[in-house]
Amino acid sequence: MNIQLDFAAVLSEWPLLLTGVAWTLALTIASVIVGTLLGIGCAWVRARGFGAALAPAWLKAPVGAYVELIRNTPFIVQLFFIFFGLPAAGFKLSAETASFIAMVVNLGAYATEIIRAGLEATPKGQIEAAQSLALSGRQTFVWVVLPPALKKIWPSLVSQIIIVMLGSSVCGQISTQELSYAADLIQSRNFRSFEAFIVVGTIYLALSVLMRHVLNWAGAKFLFGRR
Amino acid sequence: MVEFSLWDILRNLLLAVRWTVGLSLIAFIGGGVVGMLLVLLRQSRWSVVNNLVATYVQIFQGVPLLVQLFLAYYGLGLFGINTSPWVAAGMGLTLYTSAFLCEIWRGCIAAIPKGQWEASASLALNFYEQMRYIVLPQALKIAVPPTVGFLVQVIKGTALASVIGFMELTKVGKTIANATFSPFLVFSCVALMYFVLCYPVSLYAKHLERKIHVHR
Numbered sequence: 069m070n071i072q073l074d075f076a077a078v079l080s081e082w083p084l085l086l087t088g089v090a091w092t093l094a095l096t097i098a099s100v101i102v103g104t105l106l107g108i109g110c111a112w113v114r115a116r117g118f119g120a121a122l123a124p125a126w127l128k129a130p131v132g133a134y135v136e137l138i139r140n141t142p143f144i145v146q147l148f149f150i151f152f153g154l155p156a157a158g159f160k161l162s163a164e165t166a167s168f169i170a171m172v173v174n175l176g177a178y179a180t181e182i183i184r185a186g187l188e189a190t191p192k193g194q195i196e197a198a199q200s201l202a203l204s205g206r207q208t209f210v211w212v213v214l215p216p217a218l219k220k221i222w223p224s225l226v227s228q229i230i231i232v233m234l235g236s237s238v239c240g241q242i243s244t245q246e247l248s249y250a251a252d253l254i255q256s257r258n259f260r261s262f263e264a265f266i267v268v269g270t271i272y273l274a275l276s277v278l279m280r281h282v283l284n285w286a287g288a289k290f291l292f293g294r295r
Numbered sequence: 296m297v298e299f300s301l302w303d304i305l306r307n308l309l310l311a312v313r314w315t316v317g318l319s320l321i322a323f324i325g326g327g328v329v330g331m332l333l334v335l336l337r338q339s340r341w342s343v344v345n346n347l348v349a350t351y352v353q354i355f356q357g358v359p360l361l362v363q364l365f366l367a368y369y370g371l372g373l374f375g376i377n378t379s380p381w382v383a384a385g386m387g388l389t390l391y392t393s394a395f396l397c398e399i400w401r402g403c404i405a406a407i408p409k410g411q412w413e414a415s416a417s418l419a420l421n422f423y424e425q426m427r428y429i430v431l432p433q434a435l436k437i438a439v440p441p442t443v444g445f446l447v448q449v450i451k452g453t454a455l456a457s458v459i460g461f462m463e464l465t466k467v468g469k470t471i472a473n474a475t476f477s478p479f480l481v482f483s484c485v486a487l488m489y490f491v492l493c494y495p496v497s498l499y500a501k502h503l504e505r506k507i508h509v510h511r
Binding site for chain 2: 071136137139140141142143144145146148149152153154155156157230234235237238240241248251255261262265266268269272273276277
């Protein structure tokens with residue numbers, strides 16, 4: 069058996085790979101920002117253990133259903149539902165918009181549970197102290213409870229962000245031009261499928277290692293450092 | 296044109312659930328066996344072996360499952376093995392599962408206090424005996440909830456096998472959606488079926504977790 073790997077044929081298509089990396093990063097960054105905000109909102113609704121209820125009770129059931137439904141179905145099905153299913157119900161979306169929405173919805177559900185764990189770890193004394201300073205419920209949440217909660221759960225949030233970045237590879241299935249789509253395109257041009265996916269896999273690996281370092285560093289340095 | 300009733304759609308999807316469940320079991324059992332082997336190697340005193348396993352885990356956790364499945368599919372073909380979707384999907388998911396289970400179980404073994412190792416070493420137990428009689432029984436108890444929880448990830452992961460032509464729930468759903476022109480209904484049913492498979496497992500994992508915290 070004689071196997072010859074030809075990586076040059078794949079690497080010569082570097083503009084495609086570069087576009088792929090750009091799309092992967094753009095989708096990840098955009099959906100992480102919106103998805104984390106969504107997660108904070110839903111965690112505010114779902115959090116328990118603050119004595120007084122934080123959010124109106126009628127919100128709890130729909131948010132709970134959203135979180136459990138998303139966490140117990142595959143991302144690819146969510147993506148297909150949004151891209152193929154919603155147009156039948158009257159919402160037509162481009163592949164990129166559908167990918168973005170699917171990633172936001174997906175990260176939002178996981179971020180909810182992660183952030184909620186942080187919120188529920190807040191000592192009761194902190195909230196009582198805030199109340200005795202006459203802070204309103206909203207002020208207490210935004211300034212007293214949320215920042216330490218986010219600091220505590222930052223490492224798990226970083227892991228989830230990386231999972232979402234890797235999950236974006238599925239978006240190529242609806243022809244969003246991200247990295248794995250680039251691999252598919254390259255292998256259809258030169259039939260070097262194994263090499264194309266090795267190269268792209270290596271790029272994903274590098275991206276995830278790099279991203280973990282950058283986010284951990286940025287979290288300690290800028291977001292949740294000593295003040 | 297042939298008309299499809301809701302029952303036709305549901306029946307075909309239910310038949311496809313078999314393959315999702317079957318593939319999940321293969322991945323979980325295969326991944327469990329390989330993962331167990333890896334986690335034992337991970338405890339090795341030779342740092343070379345230890346680092347090799349750590350790199351293996353890093354690779355499989357840092358490369359998307361989709362790309363891993365494509366690599367398995369095209370790789371097997373390259374090495375002259377008949378690439379049936381069963382072999383490629385089974386192998387890809389087994390390796391993926393083994394890396395994650397190895398990392399989960401390593402955490403559980405690391406959670407056993409060092410004094411337990413030292414105490415058993417002072418009783419002149421060798422590595423095998425320490426593992427067998429002291430560490431693993433304790434680690435196993437902590438390991439059950441996250442392992443059950445990870446089963447949900449495996450079930451969801453099998454959905455990606457559809458991209459290499461494995462006819463499981465997602466792929467059958469897509470085929471039916473194309474045939475019936477009612478993707479909204481079909482993908483709702485597909486999502487519902489995954490939910491019915493996964494949610495009880497999630498609840499059970501949560502229940503186990505609560506039970507362990509009570510004992511502490």
